[in-house]
Amino acid sequence: MIEFKQVSKTFTLGKREVHAVKNVSLTIEKGEIFGIIGFSGAGKSTLLRLVNMLERPTSGSVSIQNIDVSTLSPKDLRAQRRNIGMIFQNFNLFNSRTVAGNVAYPMKLAGMAKKDIQQRVDELLQFVGLADKAKDFPDQLSGGQKQRVGIARALASSPEILICDEATSALDPETTADILRLLKKVNRDLGITILLITHEMGVIQSICDKVAVMENGEVIETGEVFDTFTNPQHETTRRFISSTEQDLPSPKLLEEWRAKGGTKLYRVIFKGYIASDPILSRTTRKYGVDFNIVYGSVSELQERFFGNLLVSFEGEEQAVKQVLDELQALVEVREVSGNER
């Protein structure tokens, strides 16, 4: 659906060259929710704007349904943009227009009949849950309501693609969850492909199918969210994951644990259905070993369990080894070294 082929974007600021996007290749399939995560300045915002040519690539190409969008004439590009809805961190609503006026705007651009516009505005406001706010002005709405208007407006021209520029970054956690549910509904019910950028791992975790991690303009890791989460390859990815997962206690706590004579810690990672199996208690009971879950979490990722626990074992050395061997056959077990982070 959307294909980035070796795309680079370089800005010239005075005499300095800024390589915002470097040689990025990515494919976003139809119907997916694809998330791009990165710290600020990673180039994700520029990458997103290459999709609707708000930024033009310095080299490489961006294709939508096999059409290279950088080759389109201004008129064709405007038509193509109507197929790509966009929502923003700061909502960017027209303050001079009512909620209904904002939602109607893209349809007026497309030259729809007044009667049809009216009907579709009602439908869209119903869809985003703001049917009673049609006559309000944006400055009368809360942040979450503004983003709902933004979403309704982005959907007005019936696009196949929705791109989201940090759509929840200006919202509180509860409102973020509401907006993410709405985006999921947009994806599921309307079949709209969503490409979003964020710096919050929670956003990726709760709605994305696939993820790409960006750093210094490059995509350093990409894949299914579950795989990337449960088996991160890159240090930056690990840092994002530890921002939402209780991955490892603080160095201070770990030190205290060791100072108090705590035994070796093992990281036990459960993926999927195995998390519902009482394998820890079964294996330890078999060899007469005690186990102690020191730290960790079990969470849901892409509708699958993901458990990440720090466990210590107490018992005969031989028995502990047998327990570890047996666990290793079923789940991932790693000894936690002194300087792991």
Added chain:
Amino acid sequence: MNVDWTTFWPRIVEATGETITMVVATLIFGSILGIAMGILLFITRENNILENKVVFQVLNVIINIIRPIPFIIFLVAISQLTRLVVGTTIGTAAAIFPMTIVASFVIARVVENNLVSIDPGVIEAAQAMGASPMRIIFTVLIPEALGPLILGLTFVSVSLIDFSAVAGTVGGGGLGHVAMTYGYQRFDGSVMLVTVVILIIMVQLAQWIGNTLSRKIMRR
């Protein structure tokens, strides 16, 4: 030597009419030219929807040359051009021409300043929706800036009342002319007082209309 007020009132009413004509006509012509120039200045800025360094710089320099010239000097300096365009340098019509030129440059800056204060994200949103530059000018830029724009135009019309008095002293007619001829040259304090009071009322009225309109548009 004092004027006879029973016969002088019609003269005051006529002069008030001339002043209003000068101000309103200048405001209309100046707004048309000024808004067009202000928009052109804004859209041709760096990184804007129709970025064009040459157009921007030329306009910018012209405005910066004209604006600092004191109006009374400008009025005299372009009198040959005024004669060429209007046919005379005396009277209301002859005053409207230089006033319009100065007003349009002032309004261009006012418009530009108001447009700059629009959140660029809103313009980006319109672009992302597939709006053409022309569409953006008329359906985003102007409506979004309209409230403060009207306050800006109100400010300009108050200075136009001032300009019209200046034009009056060099043959432009209106209240300025009356005040100078009877109040200043013939030492009639009552004429001076009446014209000043009328001018104050006009300024108050203009400000009130502007405030009311902009409040209505900004809904605050």
